[in-house]
Amino acid sequence: MDNTTRYQRLLERYQNGDLDRRSFLGLIGAAGLAYGVQTPFARYANAQEVTQVRFDGWGGIVSEAFREHAFAPYTAATGIEVVDGTFGGGDEYLARVRTSQPGEYNIAHLSGVFDYARYHNLGLSVELNEANIPNLQLCIPALSDAFRAISGGSLSCVPYDYGTTGIAYNRAYISDEEAQAQGAGLLINPDYTGKIGGWADWRTRIWYGALQTGQDPNNITDIEAVWDAVRQHRDLALRYWTSGAELMSLMAEEEIHVTEAWSGRIFALQEQGHDIGYIDPPNGFGWQECLFVIAGSPMEACEELLNFMLEPATSIAVAEGQNYPPALDPTQVDLGDKIPTLPAFDPTGTLSGLTFANPDYWNGNEQEWSETFSRVQRGY
């Protein structure tokens, strides 16, 4: 039986009610992962049994969603261990991929179109056969188009979800009205000195610096003004957080009262009962995540995995777990009750209300800006 037939039969069993959702997601998700982590050597060792599979993601509630809806039931059903790799950021993961053997890393839950561009520019991309991924047709076209523009029309990934890096604030200290009125300026309000946080990511710092100085983040004309805004924020901030888990901890423990934040993480805090508000200021930082296939991976198997992961039942379950809207087009797919309530959700499927980073622009300035930020952060 080929893999497609096997997935189709599983899907039929699930749709017929013969299989509960957890088992269904676990079985097919992990089966796909097993293909995703095959090395080229596996082709020559067909008799070798797969004992471990690997998938790299963002950890925290995102990984929890994958584990709950795919990995754990799979391991229980098959006995195959899923190596649930995590990374704290795209930069760190890229360093790991670059030092690995081809095929060691296969599929990664990457963030940002500029990450896609970096991987592509470093020769780490592949050309997916989209005919093997029919569910790609269900995705918001604008998300795929952003990737196609970089890799000459082909894709090395499928879009998977999207979100924003907006502003989160503790309502016990900052009202919704104040947050709306000040927007990005809230992050450099001296009234909150020592209670301001920020992501230790040069792109985000510069993006918000642009907003604070009234500039278009994708066309900054006065970079010195932006650096001054970054310095101002630095001097008021208590801490630059480095992971989603730390962001949630800082906000939940009231170590900080206001910060930029990832929409899904703040939704998770709100679900836990924390009275935290979240706004996307005008030109707020929109981003999308994708499932990127890294050069050296077994293509056909990966494409089948991607097709399964984009199956609405799977995609919606993961999106509900990680609190980021899926890449599925809401005009084509019924996304259920929860997803329309998530921050950044666009019911039109056009994403026209979000501002994404222009990868050419940001990657073109990456070297200079990342090095300068390192200095500015330390007081220069």
Add this chain to the structure above:
Amino acid sequence: MSIEAREARQPWILLSPTLTVITLLLIVPVLFIVVYSFWLRTSVGDVQPGFYLDNWADTLTDRFYRDILLTTLRIAAITTVVCALMGYPAAYFIARAKSNKALLLLLLMLPFWISYIIRTMSWIYILGTNGALNTALQWLGITAEPIQMLYNETTVILGLVHFLLPFMVLNVYVSLDGVDETLEDAAGSLGATKWQSFLQVTLPLSLPGLAAGSLLCFVLGAGTYITPAVLGGPRDAMFANLVYEAIIIQLNWPLGAALSLLLLAVLGALVMIYNHFLGLGQLMKGLG
């Protein structure tokens, strides 16, 4: 082959597995780093092989790197002094304990059983706004509002002291344990007070251990990356953090290689100076 020749070869034969491992896992990687330091980063984050001095020119002349290096050395020095001041009495107490010495040494080793990262992060739950210390202070009525204690240079030094103190205590303990206690009695019989006998007899004899502990604390402290990353504020960074940023964030492996070699050279020079004046033998005793 003569007996003399065979005997001369024997140490090398016995050492060969160790030398092979050291060569493959230490010397060869360092040589790779040396080579990398002369390459350049391309615009897309790849490397351009060649022989370029740009990274070394930046590393050696840029005020930014010099300042962070000096900050790193200053933090390491403060940490070392604090460790010495706190570690010496603890080591003295253990060395002079009449009973339960083994238990005390076990307690000293206990922190090593817990991950360094976990130990460092524990301070967040002690010093945080809603942490144990603030909760206690407010419960006792000493403060009305939480005091902001985290994410500054002081907490970085605190985390380093927490990490390095056992190294200092162990080294001083080894030294004090070797001091003949009858020497203090002899000093007393000659009219010295306890304080005088400590200052003029015990302390000088234990100085090699104190120096070895100080060297270890300083070198380990200066090379740390985790503590400022976990407990520092936006500005707080040590030199190893710059190496991390160059390699991981900026994908500038050649510059990261040059920076790491500079740190290696500075700390290596300190070890050489120590070895010149005191010898590494005492250090080995402490580590053993």
